[in-house]
Amino acid sequence: MTQAKALTIGMVAGESSGDNLGAALIRAIRERAPGTRFTGVAGPAMMAEGCEAWAQADELAVMGLFEVLHHLPRLARLRRILQARFLAGRPDVFVGIDAPEFNLNLARALHAAGLRTVQYVSPQVWAWRRGRARRMAGFLDLVLCLLPFEPEVYDRAGLRAIFVGHPLADQLPLLPDRAGARVSLGLPADGQIVAVLPGSRVGEVARLAEDFAGTVGWLASRRPALRFIAPLANARTRALFEEALARRAPGVAIQLMEGRSQAALTAADAVLVASGTATLEALLCKRPMVVAYRVGWMTALVLRSLRLLKAPYFAQPNLLAGERVVPELAQGEVRPERLGREIERWLDEPGEVAALVVRFTAIHRQLRAGASERAAEAILALARAGGA
Numbered sequence: 001m002t003q004a005k006a007l008t009i010g011m012v013a014g015e016s017s018g019d020n021l022g023a024a025l026i027r028a029i030r031e032r033a034p035g036t037r038f039t040g041v042a043g044p045a046m047m048a049e050g051c052e053a054w055a056q057a058d059e060l061a062v063m064g065l066f067e068v069l070h071h072l073p074r075l076a077r078l079r080r081i082l083q084a085r086f087l088a089g090r091p092d093v094f095v096g097i098d099a100p101e102f103n104l105n106l107a108r109a110l111h112a113a114g115l116r117t118v119q120y121v122s123p124q125v126w127a128w129r130r131g132r133a134r135r136m137a138g139f140l141d142l143v144l145c146l147l148p149f150e151p152e153v154y155d156r157a158g159l160r161a162i163f164v165g166h167p168l169a170d171q172l173p174l175l176p177d178r179a180g181a182r183v184s185l186g187l188p189a190d191g192q193i194v195a196v197l198p199g200s201r202v203g204e205v206a207r208l209a210e211d212f213a214g215t216v217g218w219l220a221s222r223r224p225a226l227r228f229i230a231p232l233a234n235a236r237t238r239a240l241f242e243e244a245l246a247r248r249a250p251g252v253a254i255q256l257m258e259g260r261s262q263a264a265l266t267a268a269d270a271v272l273v274a275s276g277t278a279t280l281e282a283l284l285c286k287r288p289m290v291v292a293y294r295v296g297w298m299t300a301l302v303l304r305s306l307r308l309l310k311a312p313y314f315a316q317p318n319l320l321a322g323e324r325v326v327p328e329l330a331q332g333e334v335r336p337e338r339l340g341r342e343i344e345r346w347l348d349e350p351g352e353v354a355a356l357v358v359r360f361t362a363i364h365r366q367l368r369a370g371a372s373e374r375a376a377e378a379i380l381a382l383a384r385a386g387g388a
Contacts, residue, residue: 014099019043165369
């Protein structure tokens, strides 16, 4: 019997959330195709799973229409290098993991050269620039969607898309162990705790740190017994937030840590969080939250003037619920007193929190679909069809 040729899968992951998705995907693929080789752009989690990294995932951690401009020469150079290496190695499938602005352009070039291409994590075509779905149909073979309402947009555009669920929903328990989380973080079993998550990107933290720190100071002045914890993505974001705390909440005790966001979210009574993946983590930890979003003023102006935003909400819990179940504040609305009053509402309304927990548990069940396994099977089927 002739042994099947080992597969090679090219991957480009953007920042830490993409790195985690990629690591889980590598494990699931290797369970089904043990000899598979992985190459491309990876973070520490993917490299630990054996991905050969040509560049680091955090090199793609840029957001905003105008904020990205000064990074364009560097990103264009990286894209050219990756394109040349992928075309030389010709992997069986290219998988772009999140980072759509970078990965879709790369996928277009690779598809034109005959490679099969997959986007894992849909760009927010349902929120803005919906015409992208039709353009993506010209150079993608498959989109793997984490949210249940996403495939419909691609179906209308003639692009195959599959809802695979969300890996975080598979990883996190339906019933969070709040007491255990507090013990693991050295926190008291009783007393109210607010978790503060100002973002994972340096630019994002720079835009939100002052007002998040100001909210800590405002709440501490009104509720001296309130405790604060802040899980930060890395040393750089921690340093930024520490500087803001020194200015806006001097003398307020706050437990800072790098990583451990899920434990911090589970332990908290309420969460102040930047819009993004952390809002989904908070939902899966069944915690009430206040979501904030701020981009540079030029980006905000363009989004408003061109009416590019189509979705009624930007916070993932609200999008998944189909209605506003948690407060979401953007741009000029992001002020300490406004954020603080919304946090206080959650702290003072246990009945509303209980109802929210029921809603979040139902969403968690919907998203818990074996995402990495489903994604692995779809990618392997595409790879093997290409080699048939």
